[in-house]
Amino acid sequence: MSSPTPSSIETEFAERCDREHARVCGDTRPPALLKRLAAWRDERLVRHALKVAGEPGLILDLACGSGRFWPVLAEHINRVILASDNSQAMLDHACTHHPAALLKRVKTFQGSAFSIGLSANAVDCIFCLELFRHVPSSEGRLALLSEFHRVSRDTVIVSVNAQTPVEGEFRQAGFKVLNYQEFLPGSKLWRVYVLRKRG
Secondary structure (H helix, E strand, O other), X not given: OOXXXXXXXXXXXHHHHHHHHHHHHHXXXXXXXXHHHHHHHHHHHHHHXXXXXXXXXXXXXXXXXXXXXXXXXXXXXXXXXXXXEOOHHHHHHHOOOOOHHHHOXXXXXXXXXXXXXXXXXXXXXXXEOOXXXXXXXXXXXXXXXXXXXXXXEEEEXXXXXXXXXXXXXXXXXXXXXXXXXXXXXXXXXXXXXXXXXXX
């Protein structure tokens, strides 16, 4: 059985995100306690990862969806944020979810995470917290990592399922692991990795 193509991986991921986002937007109740705690923990992981990565000044948020992490990425006052998603509709929708002052800091463009429309070494850091974790095959993850290695001049932040053996893939793609954190210490959920280009 052949592996899913990059476009089918991104389309399936985008459709899942669209459904989840539509459900959340349609629910007027306050978020339940567990969801608020999960969001708080995600934000702490992101802040720590950015610190380990050296507080990068120019960051690319890939498969950014509704821009869930833009407020955290924008906490560093001098940071410039590029944001890309496979779905233009999601990018348009994201711009309705954030205040104008934040949106001035974010430049969006439609594109594939597997073929980023930027030159080599274009950004300090690539931030891909959701899509990478949902790529099922080693071949697909290596394709992403190869493109990340081309476009980032320094670091990459990704999340992975805790059970997925990816550290060998990181090395194969030319990265070293600077740090990882588990979503919940000792859990089998997911980890956030900070990678740096070797050489």
